[in-house]
Amino acid sequence: MEKNRLEAFSDGVIAIIITIMVLELKVPHGDTWEALSKLWPVFVSYVLSFLYVGTYWNNHHHLLQASKHVKASTLWANLHLLFWLSLLPFTTGWMGENHFARLPTMLYGINLLLCAIAYFLLQNNLAKHHGPGNAIAQALGRDVKGKLSLVLYVLGMLGHRLPHRGHLPGASKVQFFNVGKKQDAEVHRVFVGNLDAHSMPPAPQCADALENKLITTTPAAIRPMPSRAGMSSFWPKASQPTREMSTMPTPDQMA
Numbered sequence: 429m430e431k432n433r434l435e436a437f438s439d440g441v442i443a444i445i446i447t448i449m450v451l452e453l454k455v456p457h458g459d460t461w462e463a464l465s466k467l468w469p470v471f472v473s474y475v476l477s478f479l480y481v482g483t484y485w486n487n488h489h490h491l492l493q494a495s496k497h498v499k500a501s502t503l504w505a506n507l508h509l510l511f512w513l514s515l516l517p518f519t520t521g522w523m524g525e526n527h528f529a530r531l532p533t534m535l536y537g538i539n540l541l542l543c544a545i546a547y548f549l550l551q552n553n554l555a556k557h558h559g560p561g562n563a564i565a566q567a568l569g570r571d572v573k574g575k576l577s578l579v580l581y582v583l584g585m586l587g588h589r590l591p592h593r594g595h596l597p598g599a600s601k602v603q604f605f606n607v608g609k610k611q612d613a614e615v616h617r618v619f620v621g622n623l624d625a626h627s628m629p630p631a632p633q634c635a636d637a638l639e640n641k642l643i644t645t646t647p648a649a650i651r652p653m654p655s656r657a658g659m660s661s662f663w664p665k666a667s668q669p670t671r672e673m674s675t676m677p678t679p680d681q682m683a
Contacts, residue, residue: 430498431497434503438488438506438510439485442481442488445517446478449478449520450522454470469524472594491550494563502550502557506550512542519535522535522536537584544578544581592634628681
């Protein structure tokens with residue numbers, strides 16, 4: 429089936445997710461820097477989640493650009509990803525409002541891990557659906573970077589339980605952001621390379637095809653008229669009516 433509705437629906441949901449997250453930034457009741465500084469945990473958590481969702485949108489965009497069509501299981505895999513992404517506004521807001529306390533931060537890390545698993549299942553679904561040797565499978569390879577990001581999430585959540593290791597979930601997320609950017613560029617490079625290799629003919633062939641297309645599609649009314657030298661090839665008997673008319677008798681001769 430076509431992928432257009434899946435792309436449009438996913439773009440809309442992701443846009444709503446980002447909109448809900450920014451609404452968590454409440455206007456401070458005061459006009460001083462002190463009143464504004466109280467919002468820094470919420471603002472930092474929003475920036476982290478914005479980068480996270482933006483990375484997913486970029487990867488999702490190039491993943492579907494490399495896909496020609498989807499199947500029913502792909503729709504459910506995509507909904508699975510959107511479900512965990514839609515929980516990010518809640519976990520982001522809870523973590524920011526509680527100044528990165530242990531339990532809210534752990535729940536935020538679990539949310540990130542489930543999003544990563546959902547995306548991992550989606551890309552594998554599309555890679556298998558398009559068969560061996562497709563652009564997605566070539567870009568992923570053994571997907572070492574994608575699997576490594578899952579391990580970093582788990583280590584980040586476990587490390588948060590240790591003293592003075594509260595920054596590990598954020599570190600694992602930033603690592604995933606870098607991994608996602610590299611994977612995104614790899615899918616784009618392989619996809620564009622396949623287009624150049626299989627879809628675009630060489631330049632001389634393009635010029636010949638364009639010229640033939642113009643000749644066959646140009647209306648006869650605006651085509652250039654043939655020269656006088658070539659008139660006989662188009663109308664070989666054009667001069668015969670003139671000779672016949674010159675031999676006809678005049679009215680006086682007929683009388």
